[in-house]
Amino acid sequence: MHTDLVAALDIGGTKIAGALVDGTGALLVRAQRPTPARESGETVMGAVADVLAELTASPLWGRTTAVGIGSAGPVDASAGTVSPVNVPGWRDFPLVERVRKAVGGLPVELVGDGVAMTAAEHWLGAARGYDNALCLVVSTGVGGGLVLGGKLHPGPSGNAGHIGHISVDLDGDLCPCGSRGCVERIASGPNIARRALQGGWQPGPDGDATAAAVAAAARAGHPVAIASFERAAQALAAGIAATATLVEIDIAVIGGGVAGAGEVLFAPLRRALRSYATLSFVQQLTVAPAVMGTDAGLVGAAAAATSVRPGGTAAAAALSG
Ligand SMILES: [Zn+2]
Numbered sequence: 315m316h317t318d319l320v321a322a323l324d325i326g327g328t329k330i331a332g333a334l335v336d337g338t339g340a341l342l343v344r345a346q347r348p349t350p351a352r353e354s355g356e357t358v359m360g361a362v363a364d365v366l367a368e369l370t371a372s373p374l375w376g377r378t379t380a381v382g383i384g385s386a387g388p389v390d391a392s393a394g395t396v397s398p399v400n401v402p403g404w405r406d407f408p409l410v411e412r413v414r415k416a417v418g419g420l421p422v423e424l425v426g427d428g429v430a431m432t433a434a435e436h437w438l439g440a441a442r443g444y445d446n447a448l449c450l451v452v453s454t455g456v457g458g459g460l461v462l463g464g465k466l467h468p469g470p471s472g473n474a475g476h477i478g479h480i481s482v483d484l485d486g487d488l489c490p491c492g493s494r495g496c497v498e499r500i501a502s503g504p505n506i507a508r509r510a511l512q513g514g515w516q517p518g519p520d521g522d523a524t525a526a527a528v529a530a531a532a533r534a535g536h537p538v539a540i541a542s543f544e545r546a547a548q549a550l551a552a553g554i555a556a557t558a559t560l561v562e563i564d565i566a567v568i569g570g571g572v573a574g575a576g577e578v579l580f581a582p583l584r585r586a587l588r589s590y591a592t593l594s595f596v597q598q599l600t601v602a603p604a605v606m607g608t609d610a611g612l613v614g615a616a617a618a619a620t621s622v623r624p625g626g627t628a629a630a631a632a633l634s635g
Contacts, residue, residue, distance in 0.1 A: 318337065319334045319336055320378065320382055320619050320620060321333070321335075321375075322334075323362065323366075324430070324615055325362070325384070325409075326349065327400030328348065329346055330361050332344070332345040332366065332612070333609075333612045334372060334374050335612065341612060342374055343368075343369060345365045347362075347364050351400055354403045355403035358401055358404060358407075359409075359412055362412075381619060382430075382615035383410070383413065384425055384426070385409065385424065385425075386401070387457070387473060388473060390471050391425060391470070391473075394410030395408055396424070409424065410422045410424050425466075425615070426468070426472050426476070427457060428457030428458045429475065431451050431569060431614050432459025432460065432567075432614065433618040433621065434606045434610040434614030435610065436461045437614075439605045439610070440565070441565055441567050447567060448554060448567070449567040450569070452546075453570035453572055456501055460474055460475035460557075460561070466618060475557075477497055477557060478498035478502070480497055481496055482552040497553040500545060500546060501547075501549040502572070503524065503526075506525040511523060513541065515539050525571070525575070529576075529578045532575070532578045543582060544586075546572070547582035547585075548582070550568070550586075551586030554599070555591035576603075580601065587601065
C-alpha cells in the first residue's frame with residue numbers, strides 16, 4: 315500500500331487551484347484563490363503562497379513527497395520559470411524556486427497546462443491504456459500535450475505538443491504568436507465566434523456571441539454556424555494528422571470548452587481527418603472527447619510530478635498504484 319501524496323498546483327489566468335492528490339488520483343484536500351492577474355508578480359505569488367499555506371496546514375501534509383505544477387504558458391521547465399500570457403506581472407518568473415522554498419525543499423516539477431491535462435487523460439481518462447496519444451485543449455486558445463512510448467513527453471521546456479501554434483494555412487491570418495495560419499487562429503473559441511459573426515450569423519436576444527452560442531446555432535441548422543465549426547474542425551484535423559504522421563499516435567483526445575460542442579465539432583473533425591490522415595499507419599487514429607473535466611489540471615500536475623522527476627519511474631508506478 316502506497317500512502318505518498320503529491321501536492322498539485324494548477325495556475326491559470328483566472329484561478330490558482332491546489333490539492334493534495336493520492337495514488338488513485340483522488341483530491342484529498344483542496345485550496346483555491348482567484349488569480350490577481352493584473353497585479354504585480356509578487357501579488358500573484360502571494361496568492362500561490364496562500365494556496366500552499368492551506369495545503370501545508372493539512373494534517374495530511376506530512377505524507378507529501380513532491381509538488382507538481384501545471385501552469386498557463388509559456389513555461390520553461392528547464393529554467394523553472396513561467397511567463398503566462400494572461401499574467402503580465404510574471405515574465406520569466408522563478409516559480410519553481412519560490413514554490414520549493416515555500417514547501418521546505420521538496421522536489422518541484424513544472425509543466426505547461428496542456429501537458430498537465432495530457433498527463434491526467436493518460437493516467438485516468440480517455441487516453442488511458444494508449445501508449446501514443448495527443449491531447450488537445452480547445453478553448454480560448456488551443457494547447458496540447460503528447461504521450462509517446464507509454465510516457466508523458468513534456469520536452470525540455472515543458473511545452474511539447476503545443477499544437478495550437480502549428481501552421482496549417484501557410485499564407486493565413488497573422489497569429490498573436492507571430493506566425494500565420496496557426497491551428498489556434500482558426501479553431502479557438504473566439505475565432506469560431508468571429509468567423510460566424512463575419513459570415514452573417516447573429517447572436518440571439520441574450521447577446522451571447524461565444525463559440526457555445528455558435529454551437530447551439532449549428533445544432534439548430536444555421537449554415538454559417540455549421541461552416542465555422544467545419545473550418546475549425548478542418549484546422550484541428552490537419553494538425554492532428556501532421557502529428558500522427560510525425561510520431562505515430564493512436565488516439566487524439568480533445569477537451570476544453572469548445573469540445574463541449576459535441577458532434578457539431580467531432581463529426582466534421584472525423585470527416586476531415588479522413589482527408590488529411592491518409593497513410594496506412596495513421597488511418598486507424600481514434601478521436602475521443604476528454605473525460606477528466608475541470609480537475610484535469612490538478613490530477614495532471616500530480617501525475618506529471620511523478621512521471622517527469624528523475625527516478626520518477628518508481629514514483630509513477632507507486633502513484634498509479
Ligand atoms: Zn500561432
